Amino acid sequence: MTHASAQLMRTGLPDAEAAIRTEDLRKTYKTSRGDVQAVRGIDLDVPSGEFFGLLGPNGAGKSTTIGMLTTLVLPTGGRAWVAGVDVVGDPVAVKRRIGVVTQNNTLDMQLTVAENLEFRSRFFGLGAREAGRRAEQLLDAFGLADRRRAMATDLSGGQARRLLIARALVHRPDVLFLDEPTAGLDPQTRVNLWDILRVLHDQGQTILLTTHYMEEAEALCDRVAVIDHGRVLAAGTVDDLKQSTGADTVITVRYESAVPDGLAGKAGITGRPGISKIETDGDQVRVFTREPDGVLGELVAAGARDGLHVRDAAQLKPSLETVFLTLTGREYRE
Amino acid sequence: MATSTNLEAPPAGAAEAGGAGVAALITEAPVPHPTLARTFAAMMAREFRVLRRNAVATFTRAVMQPLLFVFVFAYVFPKIGGGFMLGGAAGGAARAGAAASGVNFATILVPGLMASMLLMQGIMAVTFPLVMEFSWQRTIEDRALAPVPIRVLAVQKISAGAVQSFIGALIVFPIVLLVHASGQAPSVHVTNWALFALILVAASMLTAALGLLLGTIMDPRKMQMLFAVILLPATMLGCVYYPWSALHSIRWLQILVLVNPMVYMSEGLRAVLTPELGHMPLWAVLLVLIGGSVVFGYLGARTFRNRVLN
Ligand SMILES: Nc1ncnc2c1ncn2[C@@H]1O[C@H](COP(=O)(O)OP(=O)(O)OP(=O)(O)O)[C@@H](O)[C@H]1O
Ligand SMILES: [Mg+2]
Numbered sequence: 001m002t003h004a005s006a007q008l009m010r011t012g013l014p015d016a017e018a019a020i021r022t023e024d025l026r027k028t029y030k031t032s033r034g035d036v037q038a039v040r041g042i043d044l045d046v047p048s049g050e051f052f053g054l055l056g057p058n059g060a061g062k063s064t065t066i067g068m069l070t071t072l073v074l075p076t077g078g079r080a081w082v083a084g085v086d087v088v089g090d091p092v093a094v095k096r097r098i099g100v101v102t103q104n105n106t107l108d109m110q111l112t113v114a115e116n117l118e119f120r121s122r123f124f125g126l127g128a129r130e131a132g133r134r135a136e137q138l139l140d141a142f143g144l145a146d147r148r149r150a151m152a153t154d155l156s157g158g159q160a161r162r163l164l165i166a167r168a169l170v171h172r173p174d175v176l177f178l179d180e181p182t183a184g185l186d187p188q189t190r191v192n193l194w195d196i197l198r199v200l201h202d203q204g205q206t207i208l209l210t211t212h213y214m215e216e217a218e219a220l221c222d223r224v225a226v227i228d229h230g231r232v233l234a235a236g237t238v239d240d241l242k243q244s245t246g247a248d249t250v251i252t253v254r255y256e257s258a259v260p261d262g263l264a265g266k267a268g269i270t271g272r273p274g275i276s277k278i279e280t281d282g283d284q285v286r287v288f289t290r291e292p293d294g295v296l297g298e299l300v301a302a303g304a305r306d307g308l309h310v311r312d313a314a315q316l317k318p319s320l321e322t323v324f325l326t327l328t329g330r331e332y333r334e
Numbered sequence: 335m336a337t338s339t340n341l342e343a344p345p346a347g348a349a350e351a352g353g354a355g356v357a358a359l360i361t362e363a364p365v366p367h368p369t370l371a372r373t374f375a376a377m378m379a380r381e382f383r384v385l386r387r388n389a390v391a392t393f394t395r396a397v398m399q400p401l402l403f404v405f406v407f408a409y410v411f412p413k414i415g416g417g418f419m420l421g422g423a424a425g426g427a428a429r430a431g432a433a434a435s436g437v438n439f440a441t442i443l444v445p446g447l448m449a450s451m452l453l454m455q456g457i458m459a460v461t462f463p464l465v466m467e468f469s470w471q472r473t474i475e476d477r478a479l480a481p482v483p484i485r486v487l488a489v490q491k492i493s494a495g496a497v498q499s500f501i502g503a504l505i506v507f508p509i510v511l512l513v514h515a516s517g518q519a520p521s522v523h524v525t526n527w528a529l530f531a532l533i534l535v536a537a538s539m540l541t542a543a544l545g546l547l548l549g550t551i552m553d554p555r556k557m558q559m560l561f562a563v564i565l566l567p568a569t570m571l572g573c574v575y576y577p578w579s580a581l582h583s584i585r586w587l588q589i590l591v592l593v594n595p596m597v598y599m600s601e602g603l604r605a606v607l608t609p610e611l612g613h614m615p616l617w618a619v620l621l622v623l624i625g626g627s628v629v630f631g632y633l634g635a636r637t638f639r640n641r642v643l644n
Contacts, residue, residue, distance in 0.1 A: 029644065072478060073644045096368060096481040106476045110384045119383075122376035123480040125368035134364055141355035172363035199353040203360040 019083060019175050019206040020046040020069060026077030027064050027230075038064040040230035041078065046208060046223075048174075051201045053221035054210040055320065061230040062210035063103050066179050069208070070100045083174040096124070099168030103179040103210075105160050107152040107167070114139060114148040116167055124171035131170075138166040142196070158189040165196070176200070178209040182216060194219055214320040226324060233327040242318045248276055248288040250316045250325050253299045255283050255308040267302035269295060277326075283311070288326060368481045374490055377477065381494040392498075396455060400447050400506045401513065408440040408514035440520035442611065444510050445603035446574030448503040449537065449596055453568060455502030456541025457548065457560070460495035464549030465557065468641060478642045487642075488546060488635035495542030500534060522607045529616075533602040536623035540595055543627050546634035550641050572596025577604060579612045598622040 027039040039061040046052045054062050067073030069082055071091035080087045083097040108116050114135050121131035139145045142162045147155065155163060161181060168176060178197070182190040197220060201207055211217055217224045218238050225235040234241055264270050264278045264285060274291030287295055292315060300310050316322050385392055467474040477487055510520050524530050552560065571591050573581075578601050581588035591597050602619035604611060613619075 067644060070479065072475060072642070092481055092483055095479055096366075098479075100475075100479050102472075102475050104471045104475075106471060106473045108380075108476055109473060110387070111380070115380075115383065119376060119380045120476075120480075121366075122379065123368070123373050123477075124366040125372045125481075126364055126366055128379075130364050137355075137362070138359060141359050169359055171366040171368075172360060195353065196356050199356040200360065203357050205360060 018045055018081065019048045019050070020044055020052070020081070020208060022065075022069070022078060022080040024078035025065070025068060025075055025080050027061075027068060027073060028076045029064075038230055039068070039075075042225075042227070042230070042232055044225065044232075044235075046206065048206050049204050051197075051207045051209070051220055051222045053217040053224035054208065054227055055212070055214065055217045055224050056210075056227040057212055060212075060227045062212075062227065063179055064230075065227075066100075066177050066208070066210060070098055070177055071095055096171075097174040099171070099173035099176045101161075101164045101168045101176075101178045101181050103183070105164065107155075107160060107163060109151070109153045111152055112148065113144055113150050113152060113155065113163055116152055116163060117170060120167050121170045126170075134170055138169065142166045158185050158193075161185060161189075161193065162196075165193075169200075175206045175208065178207065180210055180212065182211070182213070190216075214324075217320060224320070226320070226327065228324075228328055234323060238320060241320065241323045248290055248322060248326065249292040249318060250322045251287045251289070251292060251295050251299070251314070252316075253285050253296065253303070253313045254311045255285075255303055256311050257308060258283050259285055259303075259308070260306060263302055263306065263308075264299075266305070267298040269298060286325075288322075370482055370486065373480055373482045374486065377480070377487075377490045378494060381497075385498070395458065396451070396502045396505050397509070399454065400451055400509050403443070403447055404440070404506075404509050404513045407443055408438075408510065408518050408520070411439070412515040412518045438518050438520065440510060440514055440518055441522065441608050442577065443575065444506065444520045444522050445607050446572070446576075446600045447510070448506045448603050449572060449599035450569050450574050451502040451506055452499050452534075452537050452541045452599055453544075453565070453572075453596055456495050456499035456538065457545045457565065459498035460491055460542050460545030461549040461552065461560070464491065464546065465552060465554045468550075469554055474642055484639045484642050485635045488638040489631070491638075492539065492542045492546055492631055492634070495545050496535070496538040499538040499541045503534060503538070520608075525606055525609055530603075530606040533599075533606060533619065533623065536620070536627055537599040537602065539627040540599070540623055540630065543630035543634050544595065546638060547630050550634060550637040568594055568596045573600040577601070577611055578614050595622065595626050598626075 022042055022044045025039060025042045025044075026037075029036040029038055042061075042065060044052075054065060056062050064073055068075045069080055069087060071087050071094050075088065082094050085093045085097065087094050108119070111119065117135035117138050118128075118131045121134045122128065126134060135148075136145075139148050142165070144159060144163060144166065147159060152160070152163070165178070165181065168178075181197075182193055185193065194216070197207065197209070201220075209216075209220065221238070223235065223237050224241070226233045226241070234244070236244070259280050259282070261280075264280065264287070269275065269287060270278065272289075272291070272295075275287065275289045277286075277288040279286045279288075285299060287299070289295060296313060296315055300313065303310060316325070464474075467477075478484060480487070510522075514520070548560065548564065571587075572594050573591065574596065578588065578591070578597055581591065598614070598619045601614040602616070602623060605613040605616055605619065
C-alpha cells in the first residue's frame, strides 16, 4: 500500500482510491504589504470514506488549504486532486463532487431557509419539484423544519451552521469540506453537530474538517494532520501522534522572575529516566517526560530554595496539545 | 452499512428525525445531473424570486425618478411658462432637427430619460448587490461553488441586471404618455420595432456589464463616489436633456462627451423614437452599444473572476 502510493507519487497520477490528494501544495498571497506564504508545501492523502481533520491555530493555513481544494483559491505551487479530479485542471468537475461549508456564513441572505436549499439543489441540476422534496428532507433531518419560511438573516448562529451543512449536502457530494463548522457554538450545539457528522461518516461520507479545537479532532477524526505556518507538522491517527511525538507529559512552571541556569539540575530532574527534553526560556521551565511523577513538586521546591515564587504551573497529559507543544515548542492557544 | 438510530444525543431540534433522518440524506439522495443550462436557469430563477420578494421596493425605485422628472419637465415647467428656461434647449433641438415645428421638451426627454433609467437600473441591479456579496462574509462564495465556470456566473449577473435595466427603461413609456400638461404630450412613435428592441437590449447589456465592472473594482467604502464620479456626470453629460447635435455650438464638449456610453444610448433611442429631431449616425450607436457590451462584459468577467478566486 505504502509502496503503491509511493509509486503513484512518482508517476504523478492521481490515486483512484484517494478522495483528496495533494502534492507539495502551496499558496502565496500577493498583497500590497508584500507576500504572505499561507501554505508552504502540503502533502495529503485522504482515502475515500475517511474523516480527516486539519488541526491548527489561527492563521495556520487551514482555510487556504480548503480554498484550494474547493477551487476558490488558486494554488501558486504543487498539485491537488479531489475525487480523482485535478482542482486546477477541471474546477467544474470538482465542484460537482464536493460539498463545502465555508468558515464564514455564506447563506444567501436574500432567500428564506427553504429557498437556500431549493436553489442550491437546482444549481446542481435538480428539477424544481425534486429540489423542493430534497429541501424538506434536509430541513427535517437538521431540525430546521419550523424555520423553513424564516429569512436566512434571522437564524441563530447554530441554526445557520446547520443550514450551511444541510446546504452542502443537497447533491450528495463525494467529499464534504467543513471549515471550522463548530466555531463560536455553545458546547451543547457543538456536541449535537458532532453527532450529525458522525452519522454522515457512518454512512460512508468522506469528510475533511478543519478545526482549532483539539478535542474536536480527537472526538471525530480517523486521522489528523497538525498544521502550523502552512506546513504539516505531523499526520496520523490521534493515537499514532500521541505515541510518536506526544507520548510525553508536558510540565510547565512559570516563576515570578527569570529562571537561573541549572535550576532543573538543582531540582534533580536532569538525567532522570523518562525525560526527553527540558527547556528553559525566560521565566519558565518546561519538561517533557514519560514519568511525570514528582517532577512538578521538585521544580516548585527547587525554585523556592532559590527564592523564586511560582506564578503558575501546568501538567498536560499526552494529548494533541502536547503533540503540538512537542512539535513547535509553542503553546497551542485557541 | 450501519444505520445509527440510537444516537445518544439527537441533534438539537431534530429530536423527531434523529440520526435516521441524517443517514437517509445519504442513502436516499436524488442523483443530480447538473448542466450549464440548468444551473444558469436556476440562477436566473433565483434572481426573479428575489426581485419578486422585493417587488415594491424595486418598483418604487424604478418609477420615482422618471415620474418626478416627467412631472417637473412636462407638467410644472410648461405650466409656469418655461419659455425663458426651456426655449433655448428646445429651440436648439428644433434647429438641429429636420422637422422643427412643434417639438416640445417632453419629446426630447423621452429617449434621454429611458437611457438614464437604463444606466441607473443596470448599476443598481448589479453593482450594489455585488458589493454586498464581496463584503466581509463573501456570500459570493455560495454561487461560486455552483458547478459552472466563474465566467458563466459573471454572464448570469449581467443577464439578470440587463433584464432589470430593460424593464426600468420600459417603465418610462407609460409615465411620459400619462403625465404632462395639456398639449405637452411627447410625440414619440416607434419607427422600427426590431431596431428599437435591438438598441434597448444592447443598451441594457452595456449598462449591466458596466455595473459588473464597477461592482468588482469599486472599493465598498467609497460607494458614494459612484454617484459623484460616474452616475451624475454620465447623466448630465449623456445627451439626456438635449440631443447630441445641439451640442455643436460647444464643439469641445460635443467631442468630449463621446467617451460617455450614455450618449449612444440616448441617441440610439432618439433615432428610433424621435427620428425627426436628428440623431447620431446609427452605425456609431450600434457599434458602441454592442462593442461596449462585449468589451465591458469581458473586462467585468475578468475582474469578477479575479475577485472571486483568490
Ligand atoms: N486573501 C488573503 N490575502 C492575503 N493574505 C491572506 C488571505 N487569506 C489568508 N491570508 C493569510 O494567510 C494565512 C493563512 O490564513 P488562513 O485563513 O488559511 O488560516 P486559517 O488556518 O484558516 O486561520 P483561522 O483559524 O483564523 O481561520 C494568514 O496569515 C492570513 O493572514
Ligand atoms: Mg480559517
